[in-house]
Amino acid sequence: MKDIARQSMSIKVESMDLLNAQIKMEAHASASYLAMASWCEQNGFFTSAKFFFKQSEEERGHMMKIFNFLVDTGGSPISPEVTNINHDYASIVDVFENTLEHEVKVTKSIHNIVRKSRELGDITTERFLDWFVMEQVEEENTIRDILDMIAITGTEGVGLQMIDNQVANWIE
Amino acid sequence: MVEIYRSKYYSLHQALGERAFYLDFGQKTIRMSLCQLLSLRHKVMSISLESHFDGALNKHGVEVLLLCNKEHLFILNTLEIIDLKNMVEHAFVALGLSAEREVLAV
Ligand SMILES: [Fe+2]
Ligand SMILES: [Fe+2]
Numbered sequence: 643m644k645d646i647a648r649q650s651m652s653i654k655v656e657s658m659d660l661l662n663a664q665i666k667m668e669a670h671a672s673a674s675y676l677a678m679a680s681w682c683e684q685n686g687f688f689t690s691a692k693f694f695f696k697q698s699e700e701e702r703g704h705m706m707k708i709f710n711f712l713v714d715t716g717g718s719p720i721s722p723e724v725t726n727i728n729h730d731y732a733s734i735v736d737v738f739e740n741t742l743e744h745e746v747k748v749t750k751s752i753h754n755i756v757r758k759s760r761e762l763g764d765i766t767t768e769r770f771l772d773w774f775v776m777e778q779v780e781e782e783n784t785i786r787d788i789l790d791m792i793a794i795t796g797t798e799g800v801g802l803q804m805i806d807n808q809v810a811n812w813i814e
Numbered sequence: 815m816v817e818i819y820r821s822k823y824y825s826l827h828q829a830l831g832e833r834a835f836y837l838d839f840g841q842k843t844i845r846m847s848l849c850q851l852l853s854l855r856h857k858v859m860s861i862s863l864e865s866h867f868d869g870a871l872n873k874h875g876v877e878v879l880l881l882c883n884k885e886h887l888f889i890l891n892t893l894e895i896i897d898l899k900n901m902v903e904h905a906f907v908a909l910g911l912s913a914e915r916e917v918l919a920v
Binding site for chain 2 (some may be wrong): 646648649651654655656658696716718720735761762763
């Protein structure tokens with residue numbers, strides 16, 4: 643009796659709901675990084691702008707990965723509404739600090755879905771998220787390295803332009 | 815036809831021969847695929863019940879539900895929405911696609 647439903651869908655609906663929320667979060671990150679790229683362009687930090695254009699694309703890639711997973715497992719992916727994108731930053735340091743804050747939020751959210759899918763016995767979703775867990779380690783590490791570099795360089799005099807130039811090291 | 819779950823106003827059935835579900839709304843029964851059932855679940859679960867108790871947000875206390883790519887339209891009142899939410903939750907547990915509440919509460 644349960645078979646038709648199970649044959650059509652291979653994950654739990656609770657996981658699906660959490661993954662749809664994560665799709666929204668990745669879309670929000672993508673849009674936020676685009677706003678940061680815009681800020682960088684307008685304030686003369688052209689290398690950082692490039693960095694954020696690339697980050698924005700990556701976040702969209704994350705979103706599509708989850709979207710396609712929901713398609714593959716017979717779930718119902720929801721195209722996200724993205725609102726409340728901040729375009730105001732006090733400085734380039736502020737931009738990167740916000741980025742780290744956002745990445746930490748994303749990591750926590752991914753860990754939460756791993757924990758919930760484990761409780762649900764949804765091994766498929768738990769395994770799928772392995773890649774995201776490791777990706778978040780890298781994402782956080784990149785931004786932390788940039789913030790360290792900013793601390794060492796300092797923001798006095800030509801510091802800000804030196805910071806921008808060095809961001810190139812984190813654009814593959 | 816096998817009954818999956820019956821609430822006060824609604825009942826969900828599964829047709830054995832076809833890969834389809836039948837949702838009996840009382841005045842009308844509609845045929846749905848699992849995808850359409852998932853979409854119904856999303857719409858029903860997104861309805862904010864709080865707005866029904868706030869005259870400024872939902873003056874008449876009704877919800878318009880468009881289902882199956884706008885093929886069907888239902889206008890439901892607060893009690894019907896509560897019952898439909900309840901039906902959807904239990905039906906997904908009965909279908910084996912949703913965990914029991916106890917597990918989720920952990
Ligand atoms: Fe991401
Ligand atoms: Fe990220």
